[in-house]
Every structure is written in structure tokens, then in C-alpha cells.
Amino acid sequence: MSVAKPILEYVKDLKVQLDLPRSIKAFKIIARYNKPYLPFIGLIVIFSAARSYLFTLEPLYTAEIIDNVIVANDYNLLVGLLTNIFFAVAGFGILNFIILFLNGYTSKKIIRDIRTDYYKSLQEKSFEFHDAAAVGDLISRATMDLQPVDMFLAQAVGTVCDAVFTAIAVFIVMFSINRTMSYIAIVPIVIVFYLNVGLFTRTMPLFRRMQLILGRLGAYIQQDIIGMKNVRIFQREDEMEDGFKQVEAKYVETAVNAGRIQSIYTPAAEAGLSIGVSIIYIYGANLIVSPVAAILTIGDLILFTRYMRRLTMPLKNLSMMIGQWVNASAGFERVSDMVEAPVVVKDLPGAQESKIENGEVVFKDVDFGYVNNVLVLKDINMTVKPGEKIAILGATGSGKTSLIYLVPRFYDVTSGSITIDGKDIKSFTLASLRKQIGLVLQDVFLFSGTIEDNIAFGNPNATLDEVIAAAKLAQIHDFVDSLPEKYNTIIGERGVTLSGGQKQRITIARALLTNPKILILDDSLSFVDAKTENEIQKAIDEAMKGRTTFMIAQRLSTIKNADRIVVLDNGAIVELGSHSELMAKNGIYKRIYETQFLEKAPEEILGLKVK
């Protein structure tokens, strides 16, 4: 039950509903996206009017055949009328094709525009946003949530025009034939339309709900499968199964619910129409048979019933559109919520493209916290001289990564300031600041593509020789050179699988190729063996001579070779100095250093109280 708990919570609150003010807002934004395609939409409107006109012709000619050919017993008109029917229907079909195509064309383009804006907005978002967001969720917004919007847009204009124009055209013909009978005909048509609106506005959201629950069911099974060893070892198989059944029950319940609504409304709409048509038959029969005057012909009667039947179709589509809108607006809202989410770190007004000359980095009274004023870094003061190599040591959560991420402004300081060569980093444009800072992230990430593409990621114009030089510095050249395709080797799912250490070395080459003024290494050699790490360090020292380097490392052998070491504890600098200075100090660094090799009781070193 416990694994299913969060999902059941989610399902419990899961209601797809029409929220009028928000829906209007969504409509306005979507309408704005339609603007560039107004000519197409205009064409759809014009063609729709023509289509509705042609739509009325077939029943009209059929009625004429009955009255003027069969009843009048006059063969001469038959072939002409049939030819007319053929061209009317063929014309109708062709216009229908054009409208469907234009509508589909504009909807695909509009969805493309929406998705592109969405994608661009995600790229603009700061690290805070991406720390909190799940990639899977962001993707489902770009796909699953845009799907109902696509379905809505693909038909909306055409359907609305079809319903309106066809209703107008049909009523004009009807009223020209018989007023009273037209009024009688309108009643069932309106009732059927009303029933269909009820049907679709009630079922469409349920279908959407089912789709969303199904997505959660999939996620649940995925966890079950990935965590299967744990499930079996802890003997939670039955629980996993029960949890699944509980979520599934919600799914089945929703599906049956939708079925019940359909089973009530669908036949009711059919019966309503059928009764309406029969009333017309009865009333019409009276008029035809009426001895007063031949007010109505058989052809007219057939025409009326035909129109009633046919008119329900565009109206049914219209009611489906209305139901579809509930889903479309809910889906679009999830996309626009993201687009409108604030960008926290951005260029300040007056920011300039500045050059880093020396690479002196000064932290002055820096406080930093992600959320709710919980400070991750407190009162950081430190001056890093140009060309210095600074190592940062501290426990998980002590703020190491936060500290170095402040320099390229992945996050902005909460208070205090950071300056480079005396200039506040906020006076740089983000692009110019980051271009001059090389970064190797803890989380090794390579893009699908060739090794060369990946090394040249930050500097796409680099020549192969430059790529090779960077690879040599990162000690990965020999390996790449041993591959049959060398730098053209594809990596990733469809290519060569690299070890963690090889990936890390490529990310180092990638950073070095940008020829940075400041280099930041975030725990970037953890998978590389000690010997290689040493060699890479030497190469980096050589390449970064005279430039500033920040690094988080795991091996004390690497840390101790830094010019100065910052020891962080709970967000504050507790020690700062070279290896020998800190060893002499007899503080926390010395204790860590010794235990790493001499295995003292850890609780003693950390000052933890362990029972």
C-alpha cells in the first residue's frame, strides 16, 4: 500500500474540470498563437460557408427527383438532377478535404509554435527550476498535455464553421418550405445537441483522467520492476500487487463511470432524433394528405427528415469540441504554467560583456539559500588570488557544490557579493560570464553524437587538432585513438558504451577546450583510478597555469596538492589554508586526513554521538 500511497493521493485529487477564468485565459493565449495563421483561418471560414451550401443540395435534388421525376412521371429531368447531385457531393468532399487539411496544417504549426516556446522557456529557466522539476514531467507536458490541444485545434475552426453555416443553410431551406414544420424540427435538433454537449463535457474529462491514471500505473510498474530485487528480498510482492490493484480500481471505476454516462446519453440522443423525425413524418403526412391545398409534397417531407438527420452530425462534432476544450485548456494550462514560471537568474539591466583578465575571485559576506530562507552557505568571505587552485572539502550537504555554483551564477547569492577582478559578477552578461568559466559537473552527462561533438560541445568551431589537444590533457586521447572510428565514434545508446572514468575524462576535455579563465571541477574524477587522476591533475595544473581553479575532489591525495583548502561545515568555512598549514592547525582537516588512512573511530572524528 505504501508505494501506492502517493499515487492514490494524486488520483484522489485528480479532477479534470472546466475552470472558467483560467479557461478564458488559456483561450486568449491560444487565440494569440492563431494570429500568424489568420489567412488560413479566413480560408477555412470561406470554404466552410461554401461547403455548407453544397451540403444542402443533395437532399434538395433528391426531393426534386421524387416530386418532379417520379411523382410527375417525367424522365427528362432525372439525369440532369443526378449529375447535379454528383457534382454537389464531389464538391462537398473536395471542400471538406481542403478544410480538414488547412485546419490540420494550422494546428500542427500552432502546436509547433507552442512547443518551441515551451522548450525555449525551459532552457531559460534557472537551476532552481530544474533542480525541482522532473524531466519526465516536463516531457509529458510537451507531449501528453499538448495532445488534447492539438486535437482541439485540428478541428475547432472547421467544426464551429460547419455547425453554424450548416444550421443556417438548412434552416433557410426549411423555413422557405414550411414555417411550422421548421419550428417542430428545431426542437429535437436542439435537444439532441444539448444531450451531446452533456455527454462530451462529462465523458471527455473522464477519458483524460483515465489517461493520467494509466500514466501513473505505468510509473508504478516501472518502480516495481526496477526495484524488484528489493521487493522480493523484503517480501513485499503482495503489497506491490495490492497497491497496483488499488490504483487500477480507480481506473476501472472511472472507465465504467464514463461508460455509464455514455450508455445513458448516446441512446437518448438517438431516440430524441428518431422521435423528432417521426413527429415530422406524422405532421408532414397530415399536410400532404390535407385536402385543403397541396402545401407539402412527399419530396419536401423526405427533405425535412434528411436535413434533421444530417444536421445532427456537425452539431455532434461541435459538442465534442466543447468537451475537448475542457481537456485542451487543462493541458494547455500545464504548459503555460511552466512558460510563465519566473526566471530567477537573468541578465541585469546594464549587464555588459566583460572580460576576465586575472581571475581574482572574491566572496564578500556571501549568504546563500535555495528556499524558505534556509541558508546553505553562511557568511562566506574568501579572496582567491589569480592562478590559485582551491580545493573544497566538506560533508554531503555542507554546501560545497552550492559554493562553486555561485561563481558562474547558476544561482544568485542571497546576500553579499562575488566579484571577479573587482567587478560584481552580476555586472557581466550571463553568457559572457559563463563562456569564460570552464565547468566539469559532478553528474557526468554526454550528449548522443560523436566523441568529437561532445568534446567540442562548448566550442563548436574548434578544429580536430584542438579537440585532440584537449583530449590529451584529459588523458583520454589514447583510448579514443584506439577506437576504430576514433573521434567519430558514436557514443550513447546506439554506440560505444563508455566507463564512468572515460566519460569523466571526456567532460574534462570538453571544459578545457573552451579555454576558460576560471575552471571549476565538481567531483569530476571519482570514477578515474588514482594514477590517472594524478596525471590529469598534473595536466590541468599545466594547462591552467596562472588561471584560477576551484575543485571538489574525493581523494585526499588530490586535495592536499591544492594551493589552499576550504573546509566547509554546515555552510560555513571552518578552516582555510594549505595542506601543511591545516595539518599544523590540528583541526578537523587533520582529523579527516588521518582517519582516511589510519582508521580512527569515525564518530570521534565527526563528533557524532553514536549509541
Add this chain to the structure above:
Amino acid sequence: MSREFGDFSTKSEESRKRTTSDIELLKRVYDYAAGFRRNFIIGLSTIVMTAVTSLTIPYLHLVVIDDIITPANLSGFMWWIPIFLFVTAAHYLVQYTQIYQMRIVGENVVAKMRDQMIRKLQQISLRYFSEGEIGRILSRPVNDANVVRIFIRQGLAQIVLDVSSIVGSILIIFFINAKLAFFAVSILPFAVILAWSLGKISRKYYRRVLMYTSGMVAKIQENLSGIKVIKAFTQEERTTVGFEETQNKVVTTAIRTVAISSSYQPVLLIMRIIGTILILYYGAIMAMSGEITIGILVAFTEYQFQYFQPLLDLITQWDQYQSSMSAIERMFDLIDTNVEVTEPPAETAVNIEKIEEVKFDDVTFGYDKDIPVLKNISFTLSSGKKMAFVGPTGAGKSTIINLISKFYMPLEGEVLINGHDMKDVTTESLRAHMSIVLQDSFLFAMSVRDNIKFGKPEASDEDVVRAAKSVGAHDFIMKLPGGYDYILKEGSSNISIGQRQLISFARTLLMNPDLLILDEATSSIDPYTELVIQNALKVLLESRMAIIIAHRLSTIRLCDEILVIDHGVIVERGSHYELMASGGLYSSFYKMQFKEESGIAGEAASTEARPTST
């Protein structure tokens, strides 16, 4: 009937040939309707009745024209209206029943199949869960089940309804007037062929759209996963262009598909209108000569809608039918998969009360029968002792753990628990007394508390806190928003690797197993966290039997015996000092690692550095 689920993992799903006939599959699906047989029979018969009632209505209109209007006999409505109302009411009722009953059957049948698949997933061999297979397995209870669900509640009903409608209306028009009926249906073969081939083309394009769409999704996924790299290297513009290119491919193909599927419309409409024109032409001539009445002519044009549209629907249904049959077969494949490790029969079953001894007696094992991963392994671990396995990646260390956990059975030799053959030991009693801490320490997307309680749901909150405190996890948990109620994300991406490990330690400690199996993480952690973890490990291992795949020297040294495994064979065994003294593989491997930790070498005592064995 039992099948090896893995059989088709080598072939692509698309190209796979079906091996079971449709009838057989449908029969088995029907078996799932056991509890819903009444609903099913009622549903199916009301579908047929729906077709009948809807075919009656045009006939009633024919009657109005020919028997009431033409002879100017309005009193005919006296009997016509009650009949009409009856038919309409009946139509409403059968349609209502049909939709609702079929929905109940469809949803419940598929739910039952899905439940069986989930049940099976908990039982089948772990070999099916290798990384590349997850999507394939997942698609069965999710996508395949959905295809079948839609098929049963919509497709099946639609097929029955369409067929009854086509057969019924054609029979009726032939009954009314065979000659005119002949002209009316003469266009059908051409319409069927056209619809069929157009459908084929648009299906092809539709598949292409799906393919490009998944390419686009992959691109978004990649760029979002690597967003920090993109921002760090200020490559936002370039990657946006890359995304737009893949998206444009989708858009271009989708627009082409719209064009093709919309062209379907006028073509079939023209086919239909030719049919109508044939009816009107010959009908008019026959009506003028008095061969038929006007009512018949009108009825024909109405019946035309009752066979023409359903026929086209059937053609589209055919595709859905085919994919449903494949989906059903795939679902049964999973349901029929052999459970390799079975429970002993009650008479020979041994329930373990306390694990006192684990013994491998000349065990040989391979996941593939022909490729042994372990060869002639023998060892004994007795109560309170700890054993370490050391060796290169792929040497077979994890396989030993899999055998002890009864995830697999040995091909040759015996694994014995307290002297009982593993075959006879009930899985439940075995696993109740042992626990594994895995390298990747998987946690579920639920609260920290529920994760710690995972192996012992009845544990109190105090027990949970105590366990977390013992392994040093309490402090960081309290710092999380919501503390123990903090909900982890899927993949636990909202806490660090070190924190994940500590939570999984607490989870294991709470179970208090007799035997602890530890697959030590290879990735190193910062020295600070490392200390906390080492400390937690000591708590965990205290006075417990343990089997450890060890990477850290500090852990290896805790063990009473070390087995060095290479290529599935035990090459050395003994204590750390014995092995160092013997100067074999262990000592040379160890010394090599140690040498690389240069810089430290001079200062640290020679036995204290830690080898990283991978």
C-alpha cells in the same frame, strides 16, 4: 502451454510472427469473463438487437410513405405510432444495456489480465528485468492492455454491430427488391478496395509520425537531462536549433499525414454518392414504371447508410483487430512465463527459523545454460561469521548473492541453508531472515518513513527513528522538508547517493536479519560521507552473519574469510593477512592499487590504503 518469456526478446516486436490462432486467443480471453458471463451474453445479444431495432426504423418510414401518405390513410398512424414508440423504446433500452454491459465486461476482463501480469512480474526470474528490457515488459500491462481494453469495449462491439448492420440491411433491401438491391451494392467491392489501400498508405505515414515523435521526445529528454551542461557552456541557442530540427521533421510528416488521411474523405464520399446515384437512377425508373413505390426508394437511400459506413468502419477495425490480437498474445506470453524458482511441496518444505549456516557444495551456475558464470564453488559460512568476495567486475560475485537469495537455482551442486537443500527451503522463511543491501540502493517514490519501513511495515515510528539514528541518517532526514514524511521522487533524485545509501541501511537494520548480504558500492563518496557510511556499516554488521562483495579495505578487514573470485572460480581464500602473506593475486592486486595512491604512500601505513577493485 507454458512459455519462455525471454524467447522473443531477441526479435523486434513488430516483426514477430504470431504463433497462436485468433480463436485460441479469443477463447482464453473469454475465460477471463468467467465472473461476468451474464454481462457478456447480455451485452453481445443486445448489440445484435441494437442492429435489429435500428434497421426497423427506416422500414417504419417506408410504411408511412407507402401505407399512410400515398393512400391518404391517416388512421394508419393509430397503429403506427404505438409500434414506432415501442421500437424506439426498445432501441433505447438495448443500446443502453449494450454499452454499459460491454464496458463492465471489457474493463474487468482486462483488469483481471493486468492483475495476473503484475502477479507474474513478482514471480518470474530476475533475468527478464535487465535494463534494456524494462520498456518492453512495461508495455504489456500498460500499452497492450489498453489496446485490448479498447478492443473489447469498442472494437468487439463495433464489429458485431457493423456485421449485423451490414448483413441485416443488405438482406432487407434484397428482400424488398432484389433488382434494385443489386444495383445498390454493385459499387461496394470498389469502395472496399479503395478504402483498404488508402488506409494502408495513411497507416504507413502515421507510423512515420510516431517514429519521428519519439525521436523528438528523445531529443527533449536529452536536452533537459543535460540542461546544466548546456547552460554551463552557454549552448542554449545551438541546442534549440537542434530541437527545432527534430520537431520540424515531425510537423512536416504530420502535415503530410493530414493531407493523406483527409484525401480519404472525398474519395469515399464519391464512392458513396455513386451508390446513391445508382439507387436513385434505377429506383426512379422502376418507381415510374410502378415496379417499386416511393417509400421503397426512400428506404433504399436510408439503408444505404446502414451498410456503407459500417463496411468502411470494419476496414479500419481490421487494423485494430490485428494489433489487438498481437497485444493479447504478448500479454499471455507474460502470463504464461515459467516461474523458474518454485516453492517446495508442503511435505518436504523446510521453514527456516534462524539462518545458522550457508553452504555452497560444488555449485556451478550460468544464466545461460551453456555459459557458466560460476564453476565448482564450495564454501561454508557459519553463524556469526563474515565472508568477503573480492574480484574483478564480471567475476561472478553478484551471482553468488543471487543464488543465496534464491533468485536462481544452481545448475549443478547444492546450495544448503542450515544443511537443507535450497530446493526445500521456503522462499518466505528464507527471505524473512536475510536481507541485502544493494549497491544502487533503490528507494521507492514514497515517504522516507515508508521507505525505511519497507521490509517491516508493522514497525512503529519510534523503531524507524531508532534505526535511522543508529546508521547516522536521522540528522539529515530531519533537515529534509517534512522530515520522515519527505516524499522521494522516482529514482530518488531529490536526495544524494550517500543519503540513499544510509536510508537503505536503516531499512535493512530495521529488519534485523540473521544474514546480511552487502553489495558494496563501487563509486566512492566524499571522505566526510564515507566516514558516516563506514560507521553505519559497522552498526549494521555487528554480530551478524554477513556475505559481502567488498571494495573497501576497511570492510574487507572486518571479514573472517576472503574469497578471491576470478572468471567464476575461487582462486584464493583466507584472511587478509594470510592472503597478503601468500603473495598471490590478492596481494599483488592490492599492492598495485596501493602504489597508485601515491602521495599518500609515504605517510600512510602500508596496510591502510584502500583498493578500488573495479
